[in-house]
Amino acid sequence: MAPGRGSDLALFGRLLGQARPYWPHIGLIFLLDLLAVPLALLAPVPLQITVDAVLGGSPPAGPIGRLAARLPASGPDGLLMLAVGLLIAVALARQLQELAGAWLHTAVGERLVQRFRARLFRHVQRLSMSYHVREGAADSTYRIQYDAPAIQHVAIDGLLPLVSAALTLAAMIAVTARIDWTLALVALAVSPVMVLISRAYRRPLRVRYRQLKEMETSALSVIQEVLGAVRVVKAFGREAHEQRRYVERSSQRTQARVRLAVFQGGFDLLVGLTTALGTAAVLWLGVRHVQAGSLTLGQLLIVMSYLAQLYAPLRTISGKAADIQASLASAERAFALLDETPEVHERPRARRLSRASGALAFERVSFGYDPSHPLLREVSFEIRPGQRVGISGPTGAGKTTLISLLTRFYDPTAGRILLDGVDLRDYRLADLREQFAIVLQEPVLFSTTIAENIAYGRPGAAEREVLAAARAANAHDFISALPQGYQTLVGERGARLSGGERQRVALARAFLKDAPLLILDEPTSSVDVGTESLIMASMDALIQGRTSFMIAHRLSTLEGCDVRLRVEAGRVDVVHAPTRERVHAYY
Numbered sequence: 001m002a003p004g005r006g007s008d009l010a011l012f013g014r015l016l017g018q019a020r021p022y023w024p025h026i027g028l029i030f031l032l033d034l035l036a037v038p039l040a041l042l043a044p045v046p047l048q049i050t051v052d053a054v055l056g057g058s059p060p061a062g063p064i065g066r067l068a069a070r071l072p073a074s075g076p077d078g079l080l081m082l083a084v085g086l087l088i089a090v091a092l093a094r095q096l097q098e099l100a101g102a103w104l105h106t107a108v109g110e111r112l113v114q115r116f117r118a119r120l121f122r123h124v125q126r127l128s129m130s131y132h133v134r135e136g137a138a139d140s141t142y143r144i145q146y147d148a149p150a151i152q153h154v155a156i157d158g159l160l161p162l163v164s165a166a167l168t169l170a171a172m173i174a175v176t177a178r179i180d181w182t183l184a185l186v187a188l189a190v191s192p193v194m195v196l197i198s199r200a201y202r203r204p205l206r207v208r209y210r211q212l213k214e215m216e217t218s219a220l221s222v223i224q225e226v227l228g229a230v231r232v233v234k235a236f237g238r239e240a241h242e243q244r245r246y247v248e249r250s251s252q253r254t255q256a257r258v259r260l261a262v263f264q265g266g267f268d269l270l271v272g273l274t275t276a277l278g279t280a281a282v283l284w285l286g287v288r289h290v291q292a293g294s295l296t297l298g299q300l301l302i303v304m305s306y307l308a309q310l311y312a313p314l315r316t317i318s319g320k321a322a323d324i325q326a327s328l329a330s331a332e333r334a335f336a337l338l339d340e341t342p343e344v345h346e347r348p349r350a351r352r353l354s355r356a357s358g359a360l361a362f363e364r365v366s367f368g369y370d371p372s373h374p375l376l377r378e379v380s381f382e383i384r385p386g387q388r389v390g391i392s393g394p395t396g397a398g399k400t401t402l403i404s405l406l407t408r409f410y411d412p413t414a415g416r417i418l419l420d421g422v423d424l425r426d427y428r429l430a431d432l433r434e435q436f437a438i439v440l441q442e443p444v445l446f447s448t449t450i451a452e453n454i455a456y457g458r459p460g461a462a463e464r465e466v467l468a469a470a471r472a473a474n475a476h477d478f479i480s481a482l483p484q485g486y487q488t489l490v491g492e493r494g495a496r497l498s499g500g501e502r503q504r505v506a507l508a509r510a511f512l513k514d515a516p517l518l519i520l521d522e523p524t525s526s527v528d529v530g531t532e533s534l535i536m537a538s539m540d541a542l543i544q545g546r547t548s549f550m551i552a553h554r555l556s557t558l559e560g561c562d563v564r565l566r567v568e569a570g571r572v573d574v575v576h577a578p579t580r581e582r583v584h585a586y587y
Contacts, residue, residue: 008202008324011331012154018116019155025108026155032104033164035097037171042090044305046083051298109152117148120337128343129409130369138221143337147213150330158324179299180289183282190278194271201267202325208260209329215253222246279304344408346429353431356420358385358516358547360406362572365415367405374413375401377570383563388543390558391551393567399551402567403519406549407436437515439539441522443506445494450479451486453494453505457513469512473538475504500535507538518548 019026124140132140177184226233226242233242286303289295295303360383368374375398383389391399404410405417408424416423424432437457445453454469455461461469466486470476478501482488494502510518520539539550540560552558564575 008328011328011335012159014335015151015154015331018119018151019112021115022108022112022155025104026160029101029104029108029156030160030163032097032101033160034167036094036164037168039090039094039097040168041171041175042086043094044302046087046090047305048298048302049079049083049086051301105156109156112155113149113152116151116334117144120144120148120334123338123340126342127340129404130343131340133369136221138224139217140337141224142213142217142220143333146216147330147334150327150334153327154324154331158327162324176303179303180286180295183286183289183303186281186285187278189281190274193274197267197270197274201263205260205264205267205325206329208256208263209326210332212253212256212260213329213333215249215256219246219249219253222249344411344429347425350428351422351426351431353419353427353435356435356516359383359418359420360517360547361418361421363416363418365405365412365417367401367410367412367414369410371413375570376567376572378415379572380415381563381565381572381574383547385547386545387547387562388560389547389549390561390564391549391567392553392555392558392564397567397569399567400521402565402572403521403549403551406517406519407433407438435515436517436519437510437513438519439503439506439510439521443494443502445490445497445502445505447490447492449484449487449489450482450505453490454486454508454512456509457515461512465512466508469508470505472511472541473504473508474535475501475508478504503535504538507535507542511538511542516546518543518546520548520550522551522553 121144124144173184173188176187222242222245226246233239283304286295286300290297290300362379362381365376365379366374367376379402391402393399401410405412406424408429411425416425418424419427419432419435446456451463451466454466458465467476470479470486479486479488488496490496490502490505494505497505536557542548550558550561558564566573566575
């Protein structure tokens with residue numbers, strides 16, 4: 001069974017389990033919905049009073065008769081006033097009940113969805129890099145944003161109306177049976193047919209909704225991909241191509257939506273036809289009973305009114321059964337995301353780490369994204385605290401992969417990596433990653449202020465510390481020249497800053513974090529010579545006293561390194577500077 005998929009009952013159980021903190025609120029909504037049952041039963045009563053008592057001259061019996069006896073006005077006029085007053089009172093009560101219900105449904109439902117989305121978002125951030133590389137951001141985005149509301153659609157908009165409709169149906173049948181049990185029996189005869197129709201359509205609907213959501217995710221991925229690389233798209237003049245690609249995937253989604261609408265329309269047609277046949281049978285038999293004198297005209301009218309309300313919950317039950325399949329398809333996808341387990345996980349009772357000295361050792365480490373095709377084989381080397389390590393090699397050889405193993409974005413498939421003599425997998429993940437500051441080739445900034453981007457690694461840093469980090473990174477001057485200074489919004493991914501400015505902000509972030517280990521992944525490869533000299537000066541200051549790893553294609557960038565690692569064809573050759581003498585190589 002695929003993750004997240006299962007029987008309706010299993011999915012209901014998981015959804016209700018997620019909604020547990022809101023069960024009291026859902027119970028209140030249910031009680032409020034139950035008020036609709038007596039109000040629905042009272043709705044046709046004014047019509048019966050008018051037809052039988054006011055126009056027909058037959059005095060009302062039961063509670064209505066006792067209420068009429070207490071009226072100050074007697075006779076037809078008093079009964080008409082009673083009917084009108086009862087009509088207004090019932091209508092007002094129904095409106096108030098619907099208003100309160102709408103408010104509660106929205107308030108509780110939105111909080112329920114928000115909590116479920118937050119859990120999904122928290123979980124997806126914990127998943128390993130391999131999952132994000134494999135699935136992409138669009139799929140997770142869709143599941144969090146569009147599949148998560150399934151919890152509201154099922155727990156509040158689905159199950160509660162189903163239960164309420166079932167109770168309304170039972171009440172309507174009971175009241176109709178007291179008036180004429182044969183009419184109630186005929187009216188109820190259609191329910192088994194509707195159950196069979198619902199069962200026949202349930203699974204096919206779920207499959208079609210699941211396919212539709214996969215197509216919607218595919219279309220969303222095109223939008224996200226193109227807008228994230230809009231400079232490249234424009235530079236190569238590929239707007240028309242991307243438009244065609246999006247329209248093609250959107251057309252597939254549109255066709256699937258139309259097919260689904262036709263399929264569900266067939267379901268609605270069968271349900272409507274079944275209730276129409278039931279109504280026709282009750283009308284024919286009811287008229288015969290009026291002609292035979294066993295039923296009054298007012299009683300027939302109230303039976304027909306109840307019948308419309310009796311079939312309404314039946315249609316609700318059938319319709320909700322179809323709608324719930326769409327929600328269950330979303331629930332499957334949301335729970336499939338929750339069921340994904342991180343490939344990199346924290347061991348029970350993992351060791352705490354306050355600040356590492358920076359000694360590192362690779363012991364016969366192998367790794368491959370596909371275990372059958374290892375990218376690194378039997379890699380072994382040692383780095384002393386405070387050493388500068390330069391990493392070079394052809395594109396795709398595994399330089400960035402080597403660094404990713406240090407931060408446990410991935411775990412080795414064989415061997416182990418030691419930090420201060422302890423296997424990385426024995427440390428708490430948060431503590432381990434706190435030991436590293438990272439500056440990437442393409443610096444990642446968030447769409448907030450420059451100050452917040454610098455303080456991203458230390459959110460509680462004082463303003464003077466942020467300014468000191470910016471000065472150390474040679475960023476203070478250009479930041480101060482901006483109209484809002486450190487409060488300038490950088491735009492999405494730092495789009496309002498130049499490449500060199502983004503890189504210096506990223507360096508300031510690393511300065512402020514003050515981690516004992518530093519990773520520099522080709523930080524000067526995309527800037528001009530003048531900016532490179534500023535960045536190199538900042539990096540020299542940043543590297544002091546830290547174990548640092550610098551990836552670069554230009555060997556001149558690595559001249560000041562104590563140790564050089566050459567990564568190629570799955571092997572790592574270790575060269576010590578300044579003699580460049582090869583000391584060992586492991587395969």
